[in-house]
Amino acid sequence: MSYSAKIGPSILSSDLACLGSECVRMMECGADYLHLDVMDGHFVPNITFGHPMVECLRKCVGPDPFFDMHMMVSRPEQWVAPMAAAGASQYTFHLEATTNAGNLIKEIRQSGMKVGLAIKPGTTVEELAPWASQIDMALVMTVEPGFGGQKFMEDMMPKVSWLRSQFPSLDIEVDGGVGPSTIHKCAEAGANMIVSGNAVVSSDDPRSVIAMLRTAVSEAIQKRSLDR
Numbered sequence: 001m002s003y004s005a006k007i008g009p010s011i012l013s014s015d016l017a018c019l020g021s022e023c024v025r026m027m028e029c030g031a032d033y034l035h036l037d038v039m040d041g042h043f044v045p046n047i048t049f050g051h052p053m054v055e056c057l058r059k060c061v062g063p064d065p066f067f068d069m070h071m072m073v074s075r076p077e078q079w080v081a082p083m084a085a086a087g088a089s090q091y092t093f094h095l096e097a098t099t100n101a102g103n104l105i106k107e108i109r110q111s112g113m114k115v116g117l118a119i120k121p122g123t124t125v126e127e128l129a130p131w132a133s134q135i136d137m138a139l140v141m142t143v144e145p146g147f148g149g150q151k152f153m154e155d156m157m158p159k160v161s162w163l164r165s166q167f168p169s170l171d172i173e174v175d176g177g178v179g180p181s182t183i184h185k186c187a188e189a190g191a192n193m194i195v196s197g198n199a200v201v202s203s204d205d206p207r208s209v210i211a212m213l214r215t216a217v218s219e220a221i222q223k224r225s226l227d228r
């Protein structure tokens, strides 16, 4: 079992005028990585920011923090090179947004970034499976992409369990409505990369929330390894 528990706050719900200091604050509170939500107003009905902001954030936090770019955009091919140049670490695109996932995976790798592949709630996990051996991470969305602060969709957990059973060492991420009240479902299903927006960023004590989420996932990983 080569994967470990990692917690990546989504800064979507933070004060957008202070994104740099929010990123620094999340890392100081124990985040393992930062999940940055890029929305283009076309693939999803909301707009956030693009590669110029990522370049500024990279300068602000320094070279070390891992930037997982959640690309909720149409034509994800067009932002691979600019995001790599801006300092992105992983490029997570949506399967629904491209007709040539194979080529896009190749381009992301050639640009030096890791590859994440996301599916919306309406997309089956069988559609993702053919790509699983070529990617670093699968993202199972647990809300309809577009907005922070939505309700967690527990009915997505069978997708996570199936992926974990088929691909025992793949990084599997969940995103949307994940916090202390929903983490155990995600951890039991086999997710190991946990995106949490509102529950972490709006908390009075983000450090404790991050630690609690990590403990829940680590315990589930340990239990799974003992059961094998």
Ligand SMILES: O=C(CO)[C@H](O)[C@H](O)COP(=O)(O)O
Residues within 6 Å of the ligand: 010, 012, 013, 035, 037, 070, 143, 144, 145, 146, 147, 148, 149, 150, 175, 176, 177, 178, 195, 196, 197, 198, 199
């Ligand atoms: O991709 C996203 C929305 O499309 C966000 O990453 C996600 O919603 C995180 O925020 P929260 O934990 O508040 O739901």
Ligand SMILES: [Fe+2]
Residues within 6 Å of the ligand: 010, 035, 036, 037, 070, 175, 195
């Ligand atoms: Fe996201």
